[in-house]
Amino acid sequence: MLNLVPADEEAVGETTDPKGRRVVLLDRVWQGKVLGDHPELTHHVADVLPAVATPDHVDRDPVYGERTRYHAREAGPSRWLLVVVSYEQEPARIVSAFGTRKDPRSWTA
Numbered sequence: 001m002l003n004l005v006p007a008d009e010e011a012v013g014e015t016t017d018p019k020g021r022r023v024v025l026l027d028r029v030w031q032g033k034v035l036g037d038h039p040e041l042t043h044h045v046a047d048v049l050p051a052v053a054t055p056d057h058v059d060r061d062p063v064y065g066e067r068t069r070y071h072a073r074e075a076g077p078s079r080w081l082l083v084v085v086s087y088e089q090e091p092a093r094i095v096s097a098f099g100t101r102k103d104p105r106s107w108t109a
Contacts, residue, residue: 014091015049017070022091023052029094038098040077047075048097051083057104067095071104080104 010027017023025048034041034048041048051072061067066088075081078099086095 013049015053024091025094034097044076047081051081057107
């Protein structure tokens with residue numbers, strides 16, 4: 001796999017996950033998907049990358065095997081910020097983010 005973001009793609013930012021893998025947040029995903037579905041995150045872009053880099057909880061996506069869910073407590077507009085990363089390409093890409101009040105399925109405090 002190539003370790004490139006296509007030339008026509010602008011990244012909002014990038015980080016590394018807890019395993020040291022590069023993860024990018026593309027502008028088209030942030031503007032189109034994340035803010036389109038969750039406008040309450042408009043002022044929380046600064047919370048998204050740290051949620052991946054230093055999450056409070058990590059679990060596998062229940063539907064897509066090549067995706068991981070990163071959870072940050074007391075980040076974003078709600079009790080939890082959930083950020084979904086797809087590892088189906090390199091670099092890995094954030095494909096969704098949203099606030100939720102529910103604890104992750106396997107969370108223990």
